[in-house]
Amino acid sequence: MRRLAFLLAVLVLTVLSQIGGAVLILAWLLSRALPLEGRLRGLALLGLFAILYAIATLVVVPPLAALAGRVPLPCRAEPGRPVAAGSPLYCLLNRNYVDPRLGPLLDALAAAMDQAHPGTVTLYLDANFPFLDGMPLAPHLSHDDGRKLDLAFSSMPIPTAPIGRACCGRRSATGPSSSRDRTTRSPAPSCAG
Template sequence: MRLLGVALLFGLLTVLTQIGGVVYLVARWLSRKAKITGLAARLAIFVTLYVSATAATPFLAPAFGRIALSCFERGSLQVQSPLYCILNRNYLTPVAKRAAEALSVAMEQKHPGTVTLVLDANFPFLGGFPLLPHLSHNDGRKLDVAFYYRDEAGGVLNRVTRSPIGYFAFEEPVADAVLPCRGRTDLLTLRWDMGFLQGLFPAWTLDEVRTGAALRWLASEGQEFGVERIFIEPHLSQRLGVSGQNLGFQGCRAARHDDHIHFQVRE
């Protein structure tokens, strides 16, 4: 049972952070060598090692072709929550990072004061390593961009999202919207509606002007920065009046994309 618990914890930490499982095994080994049995002391060893490993990772990741999005910079491009950096989910190829920065600059120029928030990117090491629950964030070329919002009075909001982590606050389709997944009841699917959460989020509205501008930039000027594919729910691209050859639909088994914009760049 103890071995099973170790394996489960190793797996969970690896899935969540990529490096956490290895750090856990090292911390466990050090605790045993030092004959430390107290839970608080062993936890302190793990936290110390994990923080150290996370701090060192930005210096090691470039060897794997990836660089970190900073959680400390306060420019026009920011990571939505420190959680993404703590979990090492903030790594991109240089091309993807330049595209994200160019998007944020374009948005700030068109709508002064606008900060573009990003969500999940990729892990720092090993191509093909899955970033769950995403199906494709495994090579450094993918990034999720948060929507822009307005408050109940219609005022522009900045540096905030309806959801604490930017995900799962879905924009519901309007009448006569394009709904390719209507009537589907797949058993094996990541297309969760999260209905039990929706009432917990603020009653802010989608800023169609800024969100549409970001989507339009990715579908047009973004190609100059390597953007080759964009995922968003068809009902939203229809609502925002944006189309393009690189604008697509992720499919009915993948997670919903009416809470964020996903883009990927060329290799």
């Protein structure tokens, strides 16, 4: 049962981050070399995984991805570059890599948005994994070549929502979805969260 759980963890981490499964296997091999038993070995495995994953994500993957023809998008907006990940998870899971030609296009779009609406930060969501053309980024079957990028479209604050709050998502952009909503103008969706 433990082996099955371990294999499932390797599979899930690989699907989510591309490198997570390999890092978990490496952490498991290293933890087996430690003179620990039971729960201590499990804690050592978790600690080793966290450390090795952080090192891989921050130090090892970016230069190797560059050799493979992918560059990371910024995780946070920087002065002169108003582009950021919609969540830190996109960067943590290595889902922020693109073909080097896509970065300047995103920068131009972000600059145009910032010029039209000062202070706007263009948020991206899923981009691509750092390696291997042909390995799709779940749930996006087309995000497998470094040339795809999801952008977050946000609307203006809704009068019924708290001041300064803007909705982001399909319903806020498309409006009512049922026939009842079309005939009786319902209030805008709540942005609670």
